[in-house]
Amino acid sequence: MKHLKTWLERRRDRNSEPFPSLYWKQCLFIIVNLVLIANLVFDGAAVAGSGQILAFVNSMGGFLTDFGKSGWSLISSAILFAIFMLAAKNKASIHKRVHYLASAHLAAFVFLSVALSGLSANILKRAIGRARPKNFDDWGIYGFSPFHGSSRFESFPSGHSTTVGAIFMILALCVPRYRILFFVLAVWLGMTRVIVGAHYPSDVIAGLAWGGWFTFATAVIFSRYQLAFRLDKNGIPVIRRELFHKQ
Numbered sequence: 001m002k003h004l005k006t007w008l009e010r011r012r013d014r015n016s017e018p019f020p021s022l023y024w025k026q027c028l029f030i031i032v033n034l035v036l037i038a039n040l041v042f043d044g045a046a047v048a049g050s051g052q053i054l055a056f057v058n059s060m061g062g063f064l065t066d067f068g069k070s071g072w073s074l075i076s077s078a079i080l081f082a083i084f085m086l087a088a089k090n091k092a093s094i095h096k097r098v099h100y101l102a103s104a105h106l107a108a109f110v111f112l113s114v115a116l117s118g119l120s121a122n123i124l125k126r127a128i129g130r131a132r133p134k135n136f137d138d139w140g141i142y143g144f145s146p147f148h149g150s151s152r153f154e155s156f157p158s159g160h161s162t163t164v165g166a167i168f169m170i171l172a173l174c175v176p177r178y179r180i181l182f183f184v185l186a187v188w189l190g191m192t193r194v195i196v197g198a199h200y201p202s203d204v205i206a207g208l209a210w211g212g213w214f215t216f217a218t219a220v221i222f223s224r225y226q227l228a229f230r231l232d233k234n235g236i237p238v239i240r241r242e243l244f245h246k247q
Contacts, residue, residue: 061195068160158207165211
């Protein structure tokens with residue numbers, strides 16, 4: 001750990017630029033308003049209309065909602081990190097070594113973004129203790145029991161949607177030309193949590209936003225240490241593609 005800390009400090013010190021903006025104030029303002037609108041307008045309606053959802057839509061939502069489970073992305077990114085680190089260690093060519101190390105750093109970015117955003121969302125949902133839609137008859141949309149210790153009171157924010165937000169922000173940062181498509185897909189996949197009756201719309205919006213912003217902030221920090229990302233002229237993290245060009 002001491003060696004890793006020294007290595008990171010050395011990389012950070014080589015970057016003379018001031019610490020970039022995380023845009024947290026702007027994001028917080030927008031998301032708070034979106035969550036409030038969803039809560040006031042859509043949460044109650046989602047429960048009232050849940051019985052009108054077509055069987056096919058319900059079945060499809062149940063199938064797609066498992067995309068929000070973090071296990072597959074954590075396991076695959078951890079395996080890729082190990083493979084790339086081992087490949088870098090065994091390659092004599094400096095160009096190939098740089099390529100594999102950059103790929104390992106990107107895999108680490110994926111793992112940390114999904115793992116830490118999901119962990120923090122789980123802590124938040126337990127602390128907030130919002131009752132899930134299935135408890136609507138007893139608790140309504142404003143039922144809260146902080147630190148209840150039961151998954152029945154872990155609705156806000158949605159953990160699945162946090163993972164979805166993180167994954168699609170990763171894709172948007174890596175392939176920015178399709179970021180609008182990724183945004184739309186993230187919303188659709190997030191809303192499957194509403195379809196299956198696990199969350200309210202406001203839970204999903206909060207989860208998507210938290211996962212997306214957390215991943216963006218992680219990319220900014222990685223760029224600060226010159227790992228996988230750099231900042232463009234607008235202060236937005238972009239992939240350091242020259243590192244991934246295998247020579």
